Amino acid sequence: MRTLIVDDERLARNELRRLLQAYDQIEIVGEAVNGEDALEKIKELRPELLFLDIQMPGKNGFEVLMELKENVPEVIFTTAYDEYALKAFEFNALDYLLKPIEPQRLDAAIQRLEANEPNERPLTQGSSAEPEQKILGEFDQVFVKDGDKCWFVTLGKVRLFESIGNYVRLHFDHHKPLILRSLNALDERLDSNVFFRANRKHIINLRMIETIEPYFSGGLVVRLKGGDRIEISRRQAIRFKELLSL
Known part of the structure; x- marks a missing residue:
């Protein structure tokens, strides 16, 4: 899956790139250092998946997604702040990873991506009658x-x-x-x-x-x-x- 890493911190980009080396199905096609750069790289590289930081200079991660009109990639948010979680799910994010990213949580996100499943559902919603619901583990x-x-x-x-x-x-x-x-x-x-x-x-x-x-x-x-x-x-x-x- 063609993947773009979007983060204004070089060390965070490098660490995520290192963690993603374990996944042959992930092809990192580029990196973006802010929101404007992300929009240009998305248009140029046509990624299928974004690892998207939220707080960045200029446009934040949410504003980047709001400007995408078509061919919107799948999104896994990466951020040091948990207060954006609810809003992230409003953008149909596949997952929401808190920095520093734990390998187990990244693995769970990749598995969910492969299964084409939605992100963790709120425990306050849904029905136990839903078919083939994902078993929830300690890292979910x-x-x-x-x-x-x-x-x-x-x-x-x-x-x-x-x-x-x-x-x-x-x-x-x-x-x-x-x-x-x-x-x-x-x-x-x-x-x-x-x-x-x-x-x-x-x-x-x-x-x-x-x-x-x-x-x-x-x-x-x-x-x-x-x-x-x-x-x-x-x-x-x-x-x-x-x-x-x-």
């Missing part, structure tokens, strides 16, 4: 919206999903937003190698476990980073031990 990022507040969250940072009636509460950092989604629907979407259904009300992030203790009737209790203590039911404790055993 999602929008979470609760009232007037919204977050752009890497799922690996979510330590706990808690069922609250028809809602699910996400626990990450010091935030606990609610989303209108059933725990069962999330359980079907989340990578079972990372996120484990502990009981009827909780899904835990296995990477966030600090301690494990025996509990009543063959169950277990785990303490997560952040202090949450979650019971693993007796039935699930069997699966838990099998999953974590050598």
